[in-house]
Amino acid sequence: MKISYFPGCTLNTKGKGFDRSVREAMAALGVELVELPDWNCCGASFPLLVDNVLDLVGPARVLINTAARDNKLTTACTTCYNVLKRTNRVLREDENIRERLNYFVEADYQGQVEVSDILQLIRDEVGFEKVKEAVKKPLNGLRVASYYGCMVLRPPREVAYDDPENPHALDDLMAALGAEPVRWGAKAECCGNYLVARKPEVAMEMSYRVLSSASRAGAEVIVANCPLCQFNLDRWQRDLTLTHGGFEPIPVLYFTQLLAIALGLDPGGYELEKHYVDPRPLLESKGLI
Amino acid sequence: MSTVVSLEKYIHNDLVRRVEELSGQDLLACYQCGECSAGCPAAFAMDLLPSQVIRLLQLGQVEEVLNSATIWFCAACQTCYARCPKGVDLSRIMEALRELAMERDGDTLKHTEIPKEELEAFPQQAIIAGFRKYTL
Amino acid sequence: MPVKRALIIGAGIAGMQAALDIANAGYEVVLVERLPSIGGRMHQLSETFPTLDCAQCILTPRMVEVGHHENIRLYTYSEVESVEGEVGDFRVRIRRHPAYVNWDICTGCGICQEKCPKRVLSTDFERGMGKRKAIYTLSPQAVPNKPVIDAENCIYFQRGKCRVCERFCPTGAIDFEQKESFFEERVGAIIVATGYDLLPLEELGEYGAGQIPDVIDGLAFERLLSASGPTAGKIRRPSDGKEPKTVVFVQCAGSRDPEHHMPYCSKICCMYTAKHAMLYKHRVHDGQAIVFYIDIRSAGKGYEEFVQRAITEDRVLYIRGKVARIYQEDGKVIVRGVDTLSGKQVEVAADMVVLAVAMVPRITTRALAEKLGIEVDEHGFLVEADGNLNPVETNRPGIFLAGAGAGPKDIPETVSQASGAAGKVLSLFSQWE
Numbered sequence: 001m002k003i004s005y006f007p008g009c010t011l012n013t014k015g016k017g018f019d020r021s022v023r024e025a026m027a028a029l030g031v032e033l034v035e036l037p038d039w040n041c042c043g044a045s046f047p048l049l050v051d052n053v054l055d056l057v058g059p060a061r062v063l064i065n066t067a068a069r070d071n072k073l074t075t076a077c078t079t080c081y082n083v084l085k086r087t088n089r090v091l092r093e094d095e096n097i098r099e100r101l102n103y104f105v106e107a108d109y110q111g112q113v114e115v116s117d118i119l120q121l122i123r124d125e126v127g128f129e130k131v132k133e134a135v136k137k138p139l140n141g142l143r144v145a146s147y148y149g150c151m152v153l154r155p156p157r158e159v160a161y162d163d164p165e166n167p168h169a170l171d172d173l174m175a176a177l178g179a180e181p182v183r184w185g186a187k188a189e190c191c192g193n194y195l196v197a198r199k200p201e202v203a204m205e206m207s208y209r210v211l212s213s214a215s216r217a218g219a220e221v222i223v224a225n226c227p228l229c230q231f232n233l234d235r236w237q238r239d240l241t242l243t244h245g246g247f248e249p250i251p252v253l254y255f256t257q258l259l260a261i262a263l264g265l266d267p268g269g270y271e272l273e274k275h276y277v278d279p280r281p282l283l284e285s286k287g288l289i
Numbered sequence: 290m291s292t293v294v295s296l297e298k299y300i301h302n303d304l305v306r307r308v309e310e311l312s313g314q315d316l317l318a319c320y321q322c323g324e325c326s327a328g329c330p331a332a333f334a335m336d337l338l339p340s341q342v343i344r345l346l347q348l349g350q351v352e353e354v355l356n357s358a359t360i361w362f363c364a365a366c367q368t369c370y371a372r373c374p375k376g377v378d379l380s381r382i383m384e385a386l387r388e389l390a391m392e393r394d395g396d397t398l399k400h401t402e403i404p405k406e407e408l409e410a411f412p413q414q415a416i417i418a419g420f421r422k423y424t425l
Numbered sequence: 426m427p428v429k430r431a432l433i434i435g436a437g438i439a440g441m442q443a444a445l446d447i448a449n450a451g452y453e454v455v456l457v458e459r460l461p462s463i464g465g466r467m468h469q470l471s472e473t474f475p476t477l478d479c480a481q482c483i484l485t486p487r488m489v490e491v492g493h494h495e496n497i498r499l500y501t502y503s504e505v506e507s508v509e510g511e512v513g514d515f516r517v518r519i520r521r522h523p524a525y526v527n528w529d530i531c532t533g534c535g536i537c538q539e540k541c542p543k544r545v546l547s548t549d550f551e552r553g554m555g556k557r558k559a560i561y562t563l564s565p566q567a568v569p570n571k572p573v574i575d576a577e578n579c580i581y582f583q584r585g586k587c588r589v590c591e592r593f594c595p596t597g598a599i600d601f602e603q604k605e606s607f608f609e610e611r612v613g614a615i616i617v618a619t620g621y622d623l624l625p626l627e628e629l630g631e632y633g634a635g636q637i638p639d640v641i642d643g644l645a646f647e648r649l650l651s652a653s654g655p656t657a658g659k660i661r662r663p664s665d666g667k668e669p670k671t672v673v674f675v676q677c678a679g680s681r682d683p684e685h686h687m688p689y690c691s692k693i694c695c696m697y698t699a700k701h702a703m704l705y706k707h708r709v710h711d712g713q714a715i716v717f718y719i720d721i722r723s724a725g726k727g728y729e730e731f732v733q734r735a736i737t738e739d740r741v742l743y744i745r746g747k748v749a750r751i752y753q754e755d756g757k758v759i760v761r762g763v764d765t766l767s768g769k770q771v772e773v774a775a776d777m778v779v780l781a782v783a784m785v786p787r788i789t790t791r792a793l794a795e796k797l798g799i800e801v802d803e804h805g806f807l808v809e810a811d812g813n814l815n816p817v818e819t820n821r822p823g824i825f826l827a828g829a830g831a832g833p834k835d836i837p838e839t840v841s842q843a844s845g846a847a848g849k850v851l852s853l854f855s856q857w858e
Contacts, residue, residue: 010414041417044413044414045421048381048383154370165371190364209330217754323745323762324746333770338765372749
C-alpha cells in the first residue's frame with residue numbers, strides 16, 4: 001500500500017535516524033510512505049486555549065495539503081500525530097473554527113483525512129502476524145520496556161487507538177519481533193515534554209522515574225515512539241548516574257530501529273552512534289548488529 | 290503563601306472569569322477529589338498541587354496562583370484530564386494561567402537563556418513547543 | 426375477583442423480607458430467584474455494619490423460614506419469562522433452568538459435591554476467591570439445599586464421560602436428561618427486588634483493569650473475611666496465599682465519576698470500607714489498613730460512630746484523596762494517591778488493594794423491567810413512581826419495588842423498603858374484599 005507521510009521537523013533534522021528506520025522498515029513491510037510535498041511544522045504542541053484558531057493554521061494546512069492528494073496521512077512522530085489528529089477533530093466537529101480556518105487558508109476542508117500514527121498503521125494495516133512472518137533476525141531474549149508516553153494516549157477520546165491506561169500495541173509488536181516485553185508501571189508516564197526547554201532538571205527527574213521503573217522491571221532497553229521522549233529519556237542518563245545513586249544507564253531506541261533490525265535491514269543509517277547511551281554494545285551482545 | 294484567604298475577592302472576580310473563558314473549563318465542576326494531584330508526574334516540582342490550583346481559583350485567589358511555580362511545571366501530559374471524574378481539563382486551565390501570567394510579567398523563556406550546547410542538542414519540537422508554552 | 430397472591434422477583438434480603446411479611450399475614454407468595462439458592466448478596470457478607478453482626482447468623486434463620494414457609498412457593502434457579510394482565514390478575518410464566526438433579530428425591534446429602542472430580546473457580550458466589558465443584562450449591566447453608574450441575578464445566582456434559590455424581594448419589598436423583606421447565610402462576614401484585622451488581626474491575630483501567638490478582642472488589646473481600654468463606658475467614662491474598670500486611674482500600678472506584686463511569690454516590694461503600702478496614706485489623710493485628718476517600722458519608726444511626734471507631738480504636742489510616750493509579754511491581758501493588766489535606770502525593774507499596782467499586786443494577790434488570798412494563802433510569806435502576814412520596818410504587822399499578830435494584834441501599838434501608846412494599850401489597854389485598 002501507499003500512504004502520505006508527514007515526517008515533521010524533528011525527523012527531518014535531529015531525528016533522521018528515526019525517519020530512516022521508519023521508511024525502510026515500512027518499505028520492507030510493503031508500505032510505501034510518500035512524503036507530503038511542501039509540508040510545514042505542526043506546531044509541536046496542541047494549543048489549549050479556547051481561542052486557538054491561529055495556532056491551528058499550521059497543522060490545518062498540513063491536513064488540507066494532504067486532502068488534495070490522499071485521504072490518509074501517517075506520521076511517526078507521536079507529537080505530530082497528537083497535534084494533527086486533534087486539529088483534524090476540531091475541523092470535523094467545530095463548524096465555527098472550520099469555517100474560519102478554511103477562510104484563512106482559502107480551502108474547503110471538512111476533516112476527511114484519516115490521521116494515523118505509524119504504530120497504529122503497522123497494527124491495523126499490516127498486522128503484527130504479518131510482521132512476525134517477516135522477521136529475519138528475531139530479537140530473542142531482548143527484554144524491552146515499551147514506552148508510550150502521552151501523545152498516542154491522551155486525551156483518550158481524541159487520540160487513543162490503544163487502551164489509554166494499559167496500552168499494549170507496542171508490547172505486542174515487540175513480542176511479534178521475538179523480544180520479551182517487560183511489565184512495568186511507567187509506560188504511560190510523561191517524560192517531561194517541553195519542560196526541558198525551561199527547566200531541564202524537572203524533565204530530568206521525570207525521565208528518571210520512567211527510566212528507573214524500566215530498570216526495576218528488568219528491561220535491557222527502552223523503546224520510544226516520540227523524538228522528544230527519546231531525547232529526554234536518553235539525554236540525562238550520565239548526569240543521573242551522578243545524582244541518583246545506583247542508577248544504571250539503559251539505552252533508549254526508537255521502536256522502528258528495533259523493527260528494522262529484526263526485519264533484517266542494515267541499521268547503518270539509523271544514527272545509533274548518536275544516541276547518548278550507546279545502544280550498540282547491547283545490540284552486538286545479542287547478535288543483532 | 291499566606292494562610293489567610295480573603296473571600297471578598299470571591300464573588301466578582303474578573304480574573305477568575307477570564308481563566309474560565311480562556312480555558313473553556315467550569316472551575317466549579319471540580320469537587321476536589323484530588324485524582325489530578327495523585328497522578329501528576331510533575332507534582333514533585335510544584336509548590337501547589339494541581340487540585341490546589343483549582344481550589345484557589347474557586348476561592349478567587351488568582352494572584353496567588355499566578356505567582357505559583359506550578360503553572361510552569363505542567364507538561365500538558367493530560368494525565369489529569371484523562372482521569373478527571375468530572376472531565377475538567379486542567380491542562381487547559383494551566384495554559385490559561387500561563388497566558389495571564391505572561392500578560393502580566395512577560396515571556397518566561399528567552400532563547401539567550403538556553404545554553405548553546407543544549408540549544409544544539411534539543412530536538413526541534415522541544416524548542417518550538419517550549420516557546421509556544423513560555424512566550425506570548 | 427382479584428387474586429390475593431403476590432409474586433416477588435428476587436430472593437435476596439429485600440425479596441425475603443417482603444415474602445415473609447406477606448406470607449405471615451396469611452397470603453400466598455410466589456418467590457422467584459435466579460440463582461440456585463435464596464439469600465442474595467447478604468448471603469455473601471461476613472459481618473454487617475454498624476453492629477458487626479455475623480451476616481450468616483442473622484440471615485440463615487430467615488432463609489430457612491422462607492424455605493419452609495407454608496405460604497411461600499419458592500422457584501429457585503428460575504426466571505420470570507413473561508407477565509400478562511394487570512393489577513389484581515397478573516399471569517406469570519416462570520422458566521426454571523435445568524438443575525440436572527431431581528430435587529424432589531435429592532436429600533441434599535452432599536456426596537455428589539464431595540465426589541465430583543471437577544473443581545471450578547467460583548466467580549459468582551466466591552467472587553473468584555475460592556473454588557467449587559461442577560455440581561454445587563452456592564454455600565453449605567443454601568436454601569434449598571439442593572445442588573445444580575454447571576453444564577459448562579461438567580466433564581460429562583463436555584466430554585461425554587464421568588457420571589461420578591450419578592454413581593454415588595444414594596437416591597438416584599441425578600438426571601442428565603432434565604430440561605428447562607415452565608410454570609404458570611396467577612398473582613394480584615408484584616414486588617421487584619432484583620438487587621445489585623458491582624461495576625466490573627475490567628472497567629477501571631487506572632486501577633489495573635482486573636489484571637492484578639491482588640486488587641479485588643469489596644464483595645471478594647467479604648468472602649475472605651467470611652468465616653464460612655474459602656479461607657475460613659483468614660485474610661489471604663489471591664496471588665500467593667500470603668497474609669497481606671498492608672492493605673489499601675480505595676473508595677469511589679467508579680462512583681461519582683460521570684466522565685467515565687457512574688455519576689452517583691454508591692452510598693454503602695464508606696460504611697463497608699470502614700467495616701472492611703476494621704475487620705482486617707481484627708484479623709491481622711500487625712497489619713496496616715489505609716483508606717483513600719474523597720468524602721466520608723456516614724449518615725445513619727450509629728454510622729459516624731462506627732467510622733470514628735475504625736480510626737481511633739482500630740488505627741485505620743484515612744487519607745483524603747482519590748487514587749490515580751494502581752500497578753504491580755516486585756510482588757507489591759503500588760498505589761499512587763494524594764493526601765489533599767496536607768497537600769502531598771502519597772505512594773503506598775501495598776500487599777493487597779480492595780476497591781469499593783460502584784454499585785450497578787443487575788444487568789438483567791432492564792429486560793425484566795420491559796417484561797413488566799415498568800421503567801428503568803439511564804443507569805438501569807428501577808424507577809419509583811415518585812422519589813419523595815411513592816418510593817415503593819412504580820408507575821404501573823400493582824407493581825412495587827424493594828431493595829438495591831431501585832438504587833444503592835444498605836441492608837436496613839433495603840429491609841425497610843421491602844417491608845414498605847409488602848405493606849402496600851397487603852393494603853391492596855385488604856381492599857379486595
